[in-house]
Amino acid sequence: MRIMKRSSNINRRARGCVIIVAVMLWALNAVAAAPPKDSCIACHSTLPGQYGQPAKLFSADIHHQVGLSCADCHGGDRNDDSMNAMSPSKGFRGAPTKAQIPEFCGRCHSDPSYMRKFNPGLRTDQVSEYLTSVHGKRLKQGDSKVAVCVDCHSVHNIRAPSDPRAPVYPTNVAETCARCHADANYMKGYRIPTNQYALYKKSVHAAVLAGGDTSAPTCSTCHGNHGATPPGVSSVANVCGTCHAMNEQLFEKSPHGAAFAKMGLPGCVQCHSNHEIVKPADSWVGTDPKSLCLTCHVKGDNGYAAAQAIGGGLDKLKAAYHDADAVLDTAERSGMEVSSARVELSSAHSDLIKARVAVHSFNAADVLKITNQGVDTSHKAYEAGIAALHERNYRRKGLAIALIAIVIAISGLYFKIRQMERST
Numbered sequence: 010m011r012i013m014k015r016s017s018n019i020n021r022r023a024r025g026c027v028i029i030v031a032v033m034l035w036a037l038n039a040v041a042a043a044p045p046k047d048s049c050i051a052c053h054s055t056l057p058g059q060y061g062q063p064a065k066l067f068s069a070d071i072h073h074q075v076g077l078s079c080a081d082c083h084g085g086d087r088n089d090d091s092m093n094a095m096s097p098s099k100g101f102r103g104a105p106t107k108a109q110i111p112e113f114c115g116r117c118h119s120d121p122s123y124m125r126k127f128n129p130g131l132r133t134d135q136v137s138e139y140l141t142s143v144h145g146k147r148l149k150q151g152d153s154k155v156a157v158c159v160d161c162h163s164v165h166n167i168r169a170p171s172d173p174r175a176p177v178y179p180t181n182v183a184e185t186c187a188r189c190h191a192d193a194n195y196m197k198g199y200r201i202p203t204n205q206y207a208l209y210k211k212s213v214h215a216a217v218l219a220g221g222d223t224s225a226p227t228c229s230t231c232h233g234n235h236g237a238t239p240p241g242v243s244s245v246a247n248v249c250g251t252c253h254a255m256n257e258q259l260f261e262k263s264p265h266g267a268a269f270a271k272m273g274l275p276g277c278v279q280c281h282s283n284h285e286i287v288k289p290a291d292s293w294v295g296t297d298p299k300s301l302c303l304t305c306h307v308k309g310d311n312g313y314a315a316a317q318a319i320g321g322g323l324d325k326l327k328a329a330y331h332d333a334d335a336v337l338d339t340a341e342r343s344g345m346e347v348s349s350a351r352v353e354l355s356s357a358h359s360d361l362i363k364a365r366v367a368v369h370s371f372n373a374a375d376v377l378k379i380t381n382q383g384v385d386t387s388h389k390a391y392e393a394g395i396a397a398l399h400e401r402n403y404r405r406k407g408l409a410i411a412l413i414a415i416v417i418a419i420s421g422l423y424f425k426i427r428q429m430e431r432s433t
Contacts, residue, residue, distance in 0.1 A: 047087045048094055049079035066166040075127050082113070108148060110157040111136050138236035154195070161185055177234075179223040183209055186228045208285035216288075226252065245275035245283070259369040264312075291327065294368055295320020318373035322380035323364060329387035330357050336394030343401045350393035357386040 053064035067073050072081070080087040084100035095101045105113040115136035117123055124133050139145040144155040161177055168175035176185040187206035189195055196203050209215050209228075217225035231248050232238070250257030260266050260276055269276045275283075280293065280301050292299040296308075296317045306312035333354050340347045360383030367376045 047078050047080075048090045049083075049085070049087055051090075053079075063165040066164075069166045069168065071167050071169050071172075081117075107153050107157055108151075110159055111139055111145070111148070114158045135235040138233075142233070142235065142237040144237055154189075156189060160189070177229075179225075179227055180218055182227040182229050183215070205284045208282075212284065212286040213288040214286055245278055249277045249281075255366055256369045259367065263369065263371040265371055289365070291320070291323045291365070294323065312371075315371060315373045319368060319371075319376045322373075322377045323361075323368075326357070326361050326364065326380040326383045326387070329384045329391070330354070330361060333357070333387045333391035333394060336391055336398065340394050340397040340401065343398070345397040345401050347394060347397050350390045350397075353386060353393070354390035357383040357390065359383075360386065 050064050050067065053061055055061065056064075063079075067079070078087050079085070080100075082102075083104070084102040085096070086094045086099045088094075089099070093099070095103075118131075119133050119136045121133045124131055139158075140149070144157070147155045148157065163176060170177050172178060173180065175181065183206060190201075191203055191206040193203045214226045218227060229237070230252075247257070266276065269279070281289070290299075293301045294316060296303065296313060297320070300316060300320065302312065302316035302320075306316060333350075337347050337350055337354065360379050364376055364379040364383065367379055370376070
């Protein structure tokens with residue numbers, strides 16, 4: 010009995026120790042999970058208007074999400090609940106002026122060793138690049154209207170550039186730039202257009218971007234972001250060439266490349282514009298009234314003859330491709346096997362795309378070499394489709410003859426049976 014009683018006491022003590030340890034662990038976890046004290050947030054959250062708004066926005070800020078606080082930017086003591094928390098003796102810097110903002114942000118964002126703790130892949134040359142931009146240069150000259158970090162990234166609710174809600178996310182960049190550049194009153198005195206955003210919204214680039222392709226060009230793609238320097242007239246082709254490399258190479262070697270360079274004309278812009286870049290059409294090339302070639306060339310010159318040949322080659326290939334596609338489509342709907350011809354015809358479509366790119370060489374012989382190849386391929390596919398339709402018709406005739414023979418046989422058998430019945 011004594012042994013059993015002693016064992017029971019031990020068990021009760023063990024359970025008590027387990028409970029005490031569990032409570033201590035819970036308390037430690039609760040302390041660890043509790044957010045660190047931040048008197049700035051606690052105080053400003055209770056204030057109205059502009060004094061309380063930053064604290065309300067800061068919970069969505071990327072800096073807050075990585076563990077930084079108000080004091081990391083503005084200085085001061087986050088653990089002090091008194092007004093002394095904002096004492097200069099405690100490093101309080103307050104809100105910077107607009108001219109101070111690049112340097113203010115750069116204290117961290119230009120320090121590789123510091124930024125490595127948060128995002129090793131984040132560039133740390135943004136401020137130095139910004140100072141080379143038109144915005145940065147004008148800010149140094151005392152122009153307080155130019156964009157600084159917070160004008161594009163926001164202030165107390167700064168989101169990561171990869172966040173679709175961020176003003177610098179690709180689908181939002183144009184609208185962010187337009188806040189200044191589309192405001193005629195704000196831009197008054199700078200002597201630059203304010204219709205760029207309206208024109209860009211009509212462009213094929215904007216349409217592709219709206220369709221979900223975030224690699225499509227927007228303002229920063231062509232003009233840069235932190236080192237925003239508008240491309241000069243002589244560099245427009247280079248800017249376009251960062252994406253349209255083949256077009257650029259062909260254009261540089263073309264007669265237009267040398268002529269435009271000599272006259273100081275921006276190559277791509279002459280036909281494609283700059284902000285309102287609409288989807289190109291084959292009708293741009295040739296000698297019909299819609300042709301852009303007639304903007305400069307007249308009947309009788311070499312350019313007119315080249316345009317006529319190139320436009321004719323494209324039209325011939327499109328017509329041949331369309332005819333072959335229609336015949337194969339009819340054959341497919343009839344249940345005929347034409348997959349090999351379809352594969353062959355796809356190469357003709359590739360030739361059409363190549364020819365449209367080759368147009369930038371403005372060399373009729375080079376373009377026609379491609380279009381003629383596509384025409385030949387289209388003709389072969391067309392012939393394969395016609396052969397399939399002939400096979401279909403042959404099968405249908407054979408089926409009809411077979412059906413007629415079967416009907417005759419059945420009819421003959423029927424009459425024979427009737428004859429036998431009458432004879433019995």
